[in-house]
Amino acid sequence: MISPTLFNNYRENNCQVYFNGVYDDILPPMSLKCQRLWLEMENATKNTNWYDLYRQTYDGPILKGESRLGSTMIDGEERTYKRGMTMKEYTPWAQHVVNDDANDIILGDYVTDYMNRQDVREALHIPTTVHTWEMCSEELDYNLQTEASRWIYDILQGKVDMMFYSGDTDGAIPIYGSKEWIARLDREVTEAWRPWFTDGQVSGYVEKYDGLTFVTVKGVGHMAP
Numbered sequence: 001m002i003s004p005t006l007f008n009n010y011r012e013n014n015c016q017v018y019f020n021g022v023y024d025d026i027l028p029p030m031s032l033k034c035q036r037l038w039l040e041m042e043n044a045t046k047n048t049n050w051y052d053l054y055r056q057t058y059d060g061p062i063l064k065g066e067s068r069l070g071s072t073m074i075d076g077e078e079r080t081y082k083r084g085m086t087m088k089e090y091t092p093w094a095q096h097v098v099n100d101d102a103n104d105i106i107l108g109d110y111v112t113d114y115m116n117r118q119d120v121r122e123a124l125h126i127p128t129t130v131h132t133w134e135m136c137s138e139e140l141d142y143n144l145q146t147e148a149s150r151w152i153y154d155i156l157q158g159k160v161d162m163m164f165y166s167g168d169t170d171g172a173i174p175i176y177g178s179k180e181w182i183a184r185l186d187r188e189v190t191e192a193w194r195p196w197f198t199d200g201q202v203s204g205y206v207e208k209y210d211g212l213t214f215v216t217v218k219g220v221g222h223m224a225p
Helices: 004-012 032-045 109-115 118-123 151-156 175-183
Strands: 069-074 077-082 162-167 189-198 201-209 212-217
Touching (some): 004 032, 069 118, 109 118, 162 175, 175 212
Parallel strands (some): 162 212
Antiparallel strands (some): 069 077, 189 201, 201 212
16 A cells, blocks of 8 residues: 555654544644655555455546435335435544545445335345435444444453454455454464365455454455445
8 A cells, every 4th residue: 555665664753643533632743754754645545445445446426417315115105215325424533534525426326226125125024114224324423432342342252252354455444453453352362364265265364262253355345245
């Protein structure tokens, strides 16, 4: 994504940028040197599809003048739904995305149309009383916390067997970072890092810890399912 020289320069200058500024109140302001290096990193990667590094980025809306509002017939009743999502809608807490006009492009409209078809809902056994499906809910309000969700793994250890999976072309939540925080849980490794296969082809890698399995999926991004 960036050159080793740029990355090493960033680390040697002890530069740190945290997600959405969650540590801004306790960390000193970033130096001008670090600001320049961070800007250089952002410029080097600005045309990247962060959620799937092998997938194209789009230079225009998928909906060509069509209405954002879709409609479907469910049990003889017409219902409406919002088609697709934008990157801004998907990550309303990420300021670097919210402030980028390129992320107003609507994605996933075909998925939304498909999921709201009556025959699809029936095949998935979704009751007709359940509302239409949208990729991003406007009813949820998010709160940021510095500890993220890592705290829950300690609470559930010994109570629930868990699996954490990650697509290996995901640039937003990359495998490298996930491996680091999982290692810091300091759990016993019960099965060493190894490939797993589908029809003789490597489909990803798996490593097992006490009560937690970490799985990677080869060639897919953030939306691994």
